[in-house]
Amino acid sequence: MxxxxxxxxxxxxxxxxxxxxxxxxxxxxxxxxxxxxxxAFILSNGKSVVVLDALRKSDxxxxxxxxxxxxxxxxxxxxxxxxxxxHFTGMWRFRDQLPDTQIIVANENIRKDIKSYAIYMNNGGxxxxxxxxxxPLIPIEIDPKGFxxxxxxxxxxxxxxxxxxxxxxxxxxxxxxxEQDHMTVLYSKDLxxxxxxxxxxxxxxxxxxxxxxxxxxxxxxxxxxxIQERFADKDPIVYPGHGxxxxxxxxxxxxxxxxxxxxxxxxxSTKKQAYDEMIKRYPSYTERxxxxxxxxxxxxxxxxxxxxSS
Numbered sequence: 678m679x680x681x682x683x684x685x686x687x688x689x690x691x692x693x694x695x696x697x698x699x700x701x702x703x704x705x706x707x708x709x710x711x712x713x714x715x716x717a718f719i720l721s722n723g724k725s726v727v728v729l730d731a732l733r734k735s736d737x738x739x740x741x742x743x744x745x746x747x748x749x750x751x752x753x754x755x756x757x758x759x760x761x762x763x764h765f766t767g768m769w770r771f772r773d774q775l776p777d778t779q780i781i782v783a784n785e786n787i788r789k790d791i792k793s794y795a796i797y798m799n800n801g802g803x804x805x806x807x808x809x810x811x812x813p814l815i816p817i818e819i820d821p822k823g824f825x826x827x828x829x830x831x832x833x834x835x836x837x838x839x840x841x842x843x844x845x846x847x848x849x850x851x852x853x854x855x856e857q858d859h860m861t862v863l864y865s866k867d868l869x870x871x872x873x874x875x876x877x878x879x880x881x882x883x884x885x886x887x888x889x890x891x892x893x894x895x896x897x898x899x900x901x902x903x904i905q906e907r908f909a910d911k912d913p914i915v916y917p918g919h920g921x922x923x924x925x926x927x928x929x930x931x932x933x934x935x936x937x938x939x940x941x942x943x944x945x946s947t948k949k950q951a952y953d954e955m956i957k958r959y960p961s962y963t964e965r966x967x968x969x970x971x972x973x974x975x976x977x978x979x980x981x982x983x984x985x986s987s
Contacts, residue, residue: 703844703867707922708744710737714881714919714964715763718872719745720865724842726752728778729863729872730918731767735811738767742774753841755780757830758861758874760790761884762798762810764918769813772829781831783850786859792816792826803887804971838863852876855897856884862904864913871913876900879920879927882955882964883934885972891939898935901928919964934959938972947982948973 706719710732718729719741726748732738745752755771755778758764771778782788798810799819815823838846847864856875863872875884876897885894905928916922937958945951951973956965970984 703840703865705865705868705870706744707916708732708741710734710741710763712737713763713967716916716918716920717741717767718916719748720840720844721748721750722840722843724750725840726750727754727756727840728752728771729756730758730764730874731755731771733763733766734808735767735770735813738770741767742770751841752778754778756838756861756863757782757787757791758863758872758918759857759859760787760792760794761857761875762794762807764874765791765795766811766814768830769811769824772824773813779831780829781833783833783848783861784859785832785834787850787861788826788830788832790857790859791830795824795826806967806971846872852900853896855893855900856889864908869911869913870916871904871908871911872916873904873918873928875918876904877915877917877920877927878931879915879917879923880962881920882959882962882969882972883919883931884968885938886968886975887971889972889975891976894935894939898932901932901935904928942973942976945977946980948977948980948984949982951977952984 703720703722708717708719710717712734715733716730717732720727720729726745728741728745732741752775755768757768757780768780771780782791795810795814796816799815813824817823817825833848836848838848840846844865844867849862850859852860860874860876862874862876905925908925912924914922915924915927917927938955941951941954945954952969955969973984
């Protein structure tokens, strides 16, 4: 039997090319935190790993780091989406355990939000249902053994994040103050994945607590509609900050929830009445005794009754 040497070389070359492409293909793993049902995300391209957000309790972050390390690849970056503790608390473990991993945020505003919220939580915050700020996150101006926010958190200041080894993320920050004053959204063309972080919640009562006004809620609804219009033709997989992945329909449902929430809280005569009504309308939603409870306390301060966990 004769072997066509040219054909054989083409076959070998093509096979190697396919294998290289498969190795560099971007993959995604969702890491579900138990506390506050908050998500973190692990991206890998076969050459490096990038982690998105760091969870609320650093004990849970241990598992996140172990999962990322199981890829047997360098973890080059930890990307923090915004300045709420349930997304940045665990970053001190990355700092201590993975000193070569760069902690980054999209811009200076988000870095300032993170530090400001850390100071707020260190002063007791307002939500007694939430754990105190972990000591390694106390700003170094308060405790020299704490966290140096300015020099530890790097700024991306770009509309594109190139993942070392292949793949990229489109970076969007042009949002009105909503769930937080400044928010990052990331889009992966490789995965057709839209990371909305806390602009999206899926089957979970959204956080509308101490730092979120009715104006912020109105802004949030505006941004949800804008995102739906912007990505309608792409039909991406949507990855929320809290809850399971889904599609763009979760944004319409969240918009309806926010509309209901405003009507209920402005119309109810007691916090308990509002609580019961929101549960009646959204019986499958979780975090009712954390997110919903403290949201109602925030927006119904003038009502004398108290809510207690069931």
